[in-house]
Amino acid sequence: MEDGNQTGHQNASFNPIGPIRCIVKLGGAAITCKNDLETINEENLKGVSSHLRQSMLTPSAEAKILGMDWSKRTGESEISCRIDDFRDQPSLGSIGFIVVHGAGSFGHFQASESGVHKGGLDQPIVKAGFVATRISVTKLNLEIVRALAREGIPSVGLSPFSCGWSTCKRNISLADLSAVTRAIDSGFVPVMHGDAVLDESLGCTILSGDVIIRHLAEHFMPEYVVFLTDVLGVYDRPPSESNAILLREIAVREDGNWSVVKPTIENVQVDITVAAHDTTGGMKTKISEAAVIAKLGIDVYIVKAGTSHSLRALSGELRSNIPDDWLGTVIRFSK
Amino acid sequence: MEDGNQTGHQNASFNPIGPIRCIVKLGGAAITCKNDLETINEENLKGVSSHLRQSMLTPSAEAKILGMDWSKRTGESEISCRIDDFRDQPSLGSIGFIVVHGAGSFGHFQASESGVHKGGLDQPIVKAGFVATRISVTKLNLEIVRALAREGIPSVGLSPFSCGWSTCKRNISLADLSAVTRAIDSGFVPVMHGDAVLDESLGCTILSGDVIIRHLAEHFMPEYVVFLTDVLGVYDRPPSESNAILLREIAVREDGNWSVVKPTIENVQVDITVAAHDTTGGMKTKISEAAVIAKLGIDVYIVKAGTSHSLRALSGELRSNIPDDWLGTVIRFSK
Numbered sequence: 001m002e003d004g005n006q007t008g009h010q011n012a013s014f015n016p017i018g019p020i021r022c023i024v025k026l027g028g029a030a031i032t033c034k035n036d037l038e039t040i041n042e043e044n045l046k047g048v049s050s051h052l053r054q055s056m057l058t059p060s061a062e063a064k065i066l067g068m069d070w071s072k073r074t075g076e077s078e079i080s081c082r083i084d085d086f087r088d089q090p091s092l093g094s095i096g097f098i099v100v101h102g103a104g105s106f107g108h109f110q111a112s113e114s115g116v117h118k119g120g121l122d123q124p125i126v127k128a129g130f131v132a133t134r135i136s137v138t139k140l141n142l143e144i145v146r147a148l149a150r151e152g153i154p155s156v157g158l159s160p161f162s163c164g165w166s167t168c169k170r171n172i173s174l175a176d177l178s179a180v181t182r183a184i185d186s187g188f189v190p191v192m193h194g195d196a197v198l199d200e201s202l203g204c205t206i207l208s209g210d211v212i213i214r215h216l217a218e219h220f221m222p223e224y225v226v227f228l229t230d231v232l233g234v235y236d237r238p239p240s241e242s243n244a245i246l247l248r249e250i251a252v253r254e255d256g257n258w259s260v261v262k263p264t265i266e267n268v269q270v271d272i273t274v275a276a277h278d279t280t281g282g283m284k285t286k287i288s289e290a291a292v293i294a295k296l297g298i299d300v301y302i303v304k305a306g307t308s309h310s311l312r313a314l315s316g317e318l319r320s321n322i323p324d325d326w327l328g329t330v331i332r333f334s335k
Numbered sequence: 336m337e338d339g340n341q342t343g344h345q346n347a348s349f350n351p352i353g354p355i356r357c358i359v360k361l362g363g364a365a366i367t368c369k370n371d372l373e374t375i376n377e378e379n380l381k382g383v384s385s386h387l388r389q390s391m392l393t394p395s396a397e398a399k400i401l402g403m404d405w406s407k408r409t410g411e412s413e414i415s416c417r418i419d420d421f422r423d424q425p426s427l428g429s430i431g432f433i434v435v436h437g438a439g440s441f442g443h444f445q446a447s448e449s450g451v452h453k454g455g456l457d458q459p460i461v462k463a464g465f466v467a468t469r470i471s472v473t474k475l476n477l478e479i480v481r482a483l484a485r486e487g488i489p490s491v492g493l494s495p496f497s498c499g500w501s502t503c504k505r506n507i508s509l510a511d512l513s514a515v516t517r518a519i520d521s522g523f524v525p526v527m528h529g530d531a532v533l534d535e536s537l538g539c540t541i542l543s544g545d546v547i548i549r550h551l552a553e554h555f556m557p558e559y560v561v562f563l564t565d566v567l568g569v570y571d572r573p574p575s576e577s578n579a580i581l582l583r584e585i586a587v588r589e590d591g592n593w594s595v596v597k598p599t600i601e602n603v604q605v606d607i608t609v610a611a612h613d614t615t616g617g618m619k620t621k622i623s624e625a626a627v628i629a630k631l632g633i634d635v636y637i638v639k640a641g642t643s644h645s646l647r648a649l650s651g652e653l654r655s656n657i658p659d660d661w662l663g664t665v666i667r668f669s670k
Contacts, residue, residue: 037414038407066459070445070467071474072373074409079372081467083448086460110405113418121521124401125421131489131523132405132416135481138492139406142477146470154466157473162497164514176511179499182533186456188466198521 020184020222021096021316024052025213026144028104028194029230030305038106038136045147047306048228053151055314056095056189068149092154092187098180098216099148099155099191102209106140107133111196111206117170119202130204133196134161141193148191156188160195160207167207168200172215180216192216210289217293225293226313228305233329234287236260246327250287251334252294258287258331287331294331303328355519355557356431356651359387360548361479363439363529364565365640373441373471380482382641383563388486390649391430391524403484427489427522433515433551434483434490434526437544441475442468446531446541452505454537465539468531469496476528483526491523495530495542502542503535507550515551527551545624552628560628561648563640568664569622571595581662585622586669587629593622593666622666629666638663 026048033039053065066089070081103111111117114129121127141157148155158179165175183190194209217225235244249262290300301313309327312318322330361383368374388400401424405416438446446452449464456462476492483490493514500510518525529544552560570579584597625635636648644662647653657665 066463068463068466069470070448070464071471079444083460083463086449086458086463089459091457091459092462109414113405114421122426123421124424124426125418127427127489127522128401128403128418128421129405131403131484131491134491135404135477135484136406138473138477138480142470142473145473149466149470154462156466156469156496157494158497159492159494161491162493162514164498164511164517166517176499179497182499182501186533186538187462198517203521 019094019096020098020220021224022055022314023098023100023213023216023220023222023225024314025209025225025227026099026101027227027229027305028102028106028108028209030104030228031101031144032104032106032140034105034230036105037109038139040140040143044306045144048310049147049151049153051306051311051314052097052099052148053153054311055316056097056153057092065150065152067152068154069146071146094184094187095154095189096184096222097189098184098220098222099144099189100209100212100216101140101144101191101193103137103140103194107137107194107196110136116196116204117206119199119204121198121203126204130196133206134159137193137195141191144193145191148189154188155191156183158183158190158192160192160212161197163192165195165207166198166200167202167205169202170199170205172207172211173200175215177216177219214289214292217296217298221296222298224299224301224313224316224319225290226310227290227300227302228310229302230305232304232307232309232327233302247329249322250291250294250329250331252291252331253334254295256291256295258291258294261334290331294333297333300331301328302331354429354431355433355555356559357390357649358433358435358548358551358555358557358560359649360544360560360562361434361436362562362564362640363437363441363443363544365439365563366436366479367439367441367475369440369565371440372444373474375475375478379641380479383645384482384486384488386641386646386649387432387434387483388488389646390651391432391488392427400485400487402487403489404481406481429519429522430489430524431519431557432524433519433555433557434479434524435544435547435551436475436479436526436528438472438475438529442472442529442531445471451531451539452541454534454539456533456538461539465531468541469494472528472530476526479528480526483524489523490526491518493518493525493527495527495547496532498527500530500542501533501535502540504537505534505540507542507546508535510550512551512554549624549627552631552633556631557633559634559636559648559651559654560625561645562625562635562637563645564637565640567639567642567644567662568637582664584657585626585629585664585666587626587666588669589630591626591630593626593629596669625666629668632668635666636663637666 031045110132116129145155145157180190197207199205231239234247237244247260251261252258303310303313366380445467451464480490480492532542534540566574569582572579586596587593638645638648
């Protein structure tokens with residue numbers, strides 16, 4: 001299938017823009033209850049999954065959502081699926097999205113209590129923490145894959161550790177992308193996540209979702225990258241402060257430095273808030289990783305999950321023009 | 336750590352016999368309720384996990400089991416873990432076990448309803464079935480990893496699909512073992528499983544746990560391989576029949592053919608029972624895969640999970656001598 005506008009489509013169809021249209025980061029804070037251990041924010045996750053469906057697939061008027069999660073849900077004894085409804089559907093083709101999610105209230109507790117990010121696998125507590133961290137983040141990964149599948153997105157979980165990814169002094173040293181590439185080529189949406197991985201120098205560490213995004217962006221050169229967070233975008237100070245200003249556009253220069261283009265404020269300084277249990281850095285990591293991506297010529301949108309603003313960012317409509325009523329932060333390369 | 340008999344060990348210690356001592360198959364029928372959709376046989380899984388712990392680790396008299404699953408369990412609001420207890424533990428070192436599990440009542444429904452094993456990813460029902468099958472089998476994988484971790488086994492889930500494994504006409508064509516090897520070298524116990532994978536010729540198919548076992552055995556040349564099932568071993572006919580005879584020893588010849596050595600019965604013929612929803616073959620696949628492994632010079636034990644017979648097989652004590660009171664089937668190479 002090469003054209004999403006063919007007639008005869010009774011359901012979602014492929015919206016072809018290129019090999020990889022978009023890499024999306026689902027921020028841990030946006031999809032989990034950050035202060036409630038291992039608890040998914042079900043409402044937010046459902047909203048985000050619905051937006052992703054709308055952005056990935058072009059529904060026709062009569063579109064019905066055909067869920068791909070045919071597993072029992074907790075507390076239910078029956079499987080709910082309408083398998084026969086798939087028989088008269090058109091082929092989806094390639095979708096061109098990769099999803100990466102953070103850990104939120106999953107994994108951080110296990111990682112920080114044991115010091116997995118600092119390495120030292122010969123210490124029993126670190127080895128146990130590595131196991132415990134992977135259990136917690138793969139538990140979240142499964143729930144996200146299922147939420148996307150329920151929206152009819154052909155999602156497949158791909159753990160960096162399982163893909164054989166590893167680091168050296170916390171930098172990615174080995175990250176075979178063949179499994180990701182083949183999943184995309186076969187029409188699936190890979191769902192990766194921050195993970196505990198082996199580190200050649202430290203023994204082990206935590207590979208954050210933001211670092212994964214950068215690596216994927218460098219390799220796949222998507223048209224745009226979207227970070228879905230729990231605030232409207234990047235502010236000049238912690239957004240909880242009443243006079244915090246949303247930075248609408250950040251320009252990244254050739255040397256990697258960046259400056260605020262919109263709004264025009266003098267002496268803007270972005271304060272960094274890092275939660276105590278966040279072992280992978282907070283907004284600081286996000287901005288510097290985003291700047292690296294923007295330097296590749298890829299627009300980066302940081303936007304609040306579940307809002308109309310995030311749907312516009314995900315759909316790609318901001319590529320040509322950013323309307324004044326769009327709330328979020330765009331980070332762009334400026335020669 | 337190089338010696339499991341050092342003094343001062345307060346808990347489990349490494350029992351060094353070689354790089355890979357044992358590859359274990361947890362049969363789907365042994366750890367799930369085969370006729371009850373997506374239901375784990377908790378009692379059996381706990382028993383098997385305990386046996387695996389006893390076989391992998393050498394406990395001292397005061398051994399206390401320090402669980403590595405620090406995640407919330409369904410229905411519980413608190414995490415139960417004793418992290419500080421790890422601080423005075425000795426290093427575990429390499430354990431030399433690989434665990435592979437089947438699907439049982441997970442995955443089969445999704446795979447057979449959609450025909451994933453037959454391929455054809457351009458059909459929406461097959462693509463959806465691929466997604467649904469992976470969700471179901473990774474759900475089981477997570478539960479098994481957690482059960483092993485609760486016994487203090489440093490288990491890490493490794494999905495064949497995530498590892499980038501794929502097939503061509505259902506035979507393994509690409510199966511990078513580097514992630515498995517590095518996990519083992521770092522002292523972890525990889526837990527793999529039958530999975531939906533991409534197939535170069537068909538688009539996709541199901542890679543069974545038994546085929547994975549064979550591939551791992553050919554590469555790692557373990558000292559022995561154990562298949563844990565829900566019956567005592569291989570019988571001359573369906574074990575539900577009253578006059579079924581347990582085949583105690585099967586000899587595999589150079590040409591790959593095999594014959595029953597013990598008991599000595601004339602005209603033995605093994606009837607093949609394949610459940611209707613079993614998309615990967617039943618005992619037939621198991622015996623032929625086991626015969627291929629035995630031909631490598633690796634003893635294969637097929638034994639009932641959770642029994643004293645399985646513990647003896649797992650511990651390696653049958654390597655030197657098979658006592659008369661051991662119930663199970665050994666498959667061996669005979670020149």
